[in-house]
Amino acid sequence: DVVMTQSPLSLPVTLGQPASISCRSSQSLVHSDGNTYLDWFQQRPGQSPRRLMYKVSNRDSGVPDRFSGSGSGTDFTLKISRVEAEDVGVYYCIQGTHWPPYTFGQGTKLEIK
């Protein structure tokens, strides 16, 4: 199984400052079809997860452009250019290249400093 490792696990950030979350996979996530199936989810307190990014860098509808995704192979990053109060929550990466199983990262808890 592909192991997804996120860092940091806790991320205190000052409002208006940037934030960055790393997600590393135990093997390359490049699929034989040429795509890389790495998504990012946000889970606000008390809410269901919400997908932010799919296939590394494609922003879902309604996701603010302060969120961006990048990376390739085994190394991926979610960046928030300027953190807002509504960004508080837990962020997860998930790989869908080598399945089953689909595998999530452990989650990164973003809080306001």
Added chain:
Amino acid sequence: QVQLVESGGGVVQPGRSLRLSCVVSGFTFSTYGMHWVRQAPGKGLEWVAVISYDGGNKYYADSVKGRFTISRDNSKNTLYLQMNSLRAEDTAVYYCTYMQHWGQGTLVTVSS
């Protein structure tokens, strides 16, 4: 708009069974593979199972293989998860999702 509404959760004794349902609307259910994902209290997300758009292919996490069965009825826009031989470690909120959208989840508590 897209809606996924799970039901069927509750408190059940170890070894017993439960069936979860997820009724969807707002998108063409019959063209999407569907997943169940769970979240134990205070823990992260764990993928449970996936079913292809036509129900022809099903895959499971090792932790539930042989005990859980995913199925769907495209005529009813409904996804199911039959859970047998439940264990305390199956206690979680269970979400129905096709990744782009998620339901609100239904809580399953396995306890004597």
